[in-house]
Amino acid sequence: MSRQYSAFALARHALQPDLAWERAWASPDPKPSYDVVIIGGGGHGLATAYYLAKNHGVRNVAVIERNYIGSGNVGRNTTLIRSNYMIGGNTAFFEHSMKLWEGLSHDLNFNCMVSQRGQIVLAVNPVQLDTFARRGNVMRLNGIDAELLDRGEVMKLLPYLDYSKEARWPVYGAIMQPRAGTVRHDAVAWGYARAASNLGVDIIENCEVTGFVMDGTKVTGVETSRGRINCGKAGIAVAGHTSHVAKMAGLRLPVESHILQAFVTEPIKPIVHHVVSWGAELFYLSQSDKGGLVFGGHIDGFNTYTQRGQFPRIQTVAECAVSLMPFVSRLRLLRHWGGIQDMTPDGSPFISRTPLKNLYLNGGWCYQGFKATPASGWTYAHTIANDDEHELNRCFSLDRFEKGRELDEFGIGNWTYKQ
């Protein structure tokens, strides 16, 4: 059990430098059996375990992670959170997530550094601004904050963009969600791990799931690199490895694994005070507390499980940065890395039951899984505990393509990312 963090604890440790901080979460050996085994200790797996214990009183739970906590996409993303979705289903789900973010640091007793600095999405032609107005109206009708900015207002907020006559993509205006922003991503993993562990969840690191033990269509346990672990129910939450793990249970999914890269420049003084996204290309940028500009773009574009990005994508993303913010050309790129995303046909995720009785699926998060973490864990825990979807995640069912219920937020049909 790790103690409550507080200003007093901080003072106590400051006055007694020899006093060691306790481990944030326990590191037990796996028990022979659990009520629920969650496969994958990323943001979604840990949040699910936490809400199983907290909301549903299911505490005999293990989270099984093949690597260390935070090694997956939860520690690799560009940390953006927002709830500016337009399609029925997405709108309510992501707003629920935003509300959970707003109280998360207190709920977990862990400072997740939730920073609601606002996200500004730039329109580069008048038609785009019209579609932003429509999106903003849908958001406001759902009680979500959205503001339409004209060019002059954008110039005041983002004076460093290219407003010259030569700008390849002139700025016509923008849509802003003031409550959007960034969250320190590894704090989210650590915070959920610690809070779940405090409620009795076993977090088992360096333990890879290698197979399922089945009795007909029922899962009775998982085979792992640390031996067999029996379970009443099993939940998959392995992000880019979704196809691989589902295959162990004989499932074939509407998923391809692709790499997305992220980039950080050398640190500079504060200049970008918001999250800035671009309408001309998929490109988004924010400035970290250390001063580095953090940005990303599209996936590389072919299936891969290697976390090694290709050079042409680095070039494209750097070109976007310079086209939008010319001063970036004077900065050096400090680091770049990749994470493996599970891409789905309509760009929307799965939080769902599966054809197997007591096996559940959370995956297919594409570009958008970090902002979803709290609501994903919240609704997935509900789905596992009740063997039924919650109203908020019913739209994310695995069989939606068979039923013709694609959730196509981009409005350009299936396989958005291949077009």
Next chain:
Amino acid sequence: MIIPCPWCGDRDHSEFRYGGDATKDRPKHGTGDLKEWHDYYFLFDNPKGPHTEYWQHVLGCRRWFRLSRNIATNEIGGLA
């Protein structure tokens, strides 16, 4: 990543368009039920290992071809 085009030889992957899994059999027109088409269109093996896939040399000779590549390592196994 370098892709071997059967016509132009080794070229950077940015000259190519990726065409996805090349092992799936398209049901014949007018046959198959919705389930068969759904599985053909939406489901993928997406294996963590050897993969046979389509590429098109879209910024070169524009030829389509089948390539084997290990998805776990990006190692190119040659034309398939």
